[in-house]
Amino acid sequence: MFKLSEIETISKIIDIEIKKINDHLPTSYKSLEELLKEDIPSVKTRGGDDIIFLKDELATLAKLIPEEKHKDIKLPIIALRRIDLGKGVYTLISSEETIKFIKKILDIDSDSEYLYRPQIFELKRKFSSLVVIGFSTSFNYEDNEENIWNR
Template sequence: MESNDYIDKLLREELRIVNKHLPYKRISLEELLKEDIPHIVLRDGSVHLFKKEELTLLSNIIPKEKWSELKLPIIIEANLSLGEHIYVVREPIAAYAIAKILEKEDYRIPLIIYGKELPIIRKKLRTTTTIVFLP
């Protein structure tokens, strides 16, 4: 095995470990609102519970006809190639929700989030957002 292949393998394994908090399958806002105990199963086998208050907040932001499009948790990418403390939301309906939380009327997709904005999002949407780490 060449040195670069070995390093790539190590990096892939490290990313797998650091991202074990990601779900096997994301569920729509519409489905989660119907559940008595809204939850998903994570890759490490644990159960992640969504706060109903956060689901309600999102249902007030997103038009009802779009509830089925918003998959939760919302994925926020931490991509070091973009720079430190820069995050990305790629899905249009998720970007719309995050832009509303941040009170941004003018935004683009993918939505760029800066380090100082992340705590605002996580304070309001702690259980309905997750951060994925990319190389």
């Protein structure tokens, strides 16, 4: 069996690699209201690049959500692939209001915090530029949730 120090070393290595893999994730969110006003709607990634949102997708989303809620919808939506939970299990990372509307758009009435591959494919099909896929393990999920993607 592994010693505790070996397990800690392995988990640190995994954390470092997961952070490298997630270099494309945003450093911050913007509201739908804010993005609709921008000439080139975008946010910065952890790696320094831009995530550029398609204006037609923003407009489509805006039509599906009451205008008074546009300030509460935070983008991009991060679909966090939870490797520790098995194949095709995801957690959405965004504001509660955003997650509520995304589930409504996907016709999901479950209170489950998890989405599955077919639901993520449907979300990406409808809003390819508004959704970013990230990766996490049980080792770094809490750290990611609290520190890296704070709203």
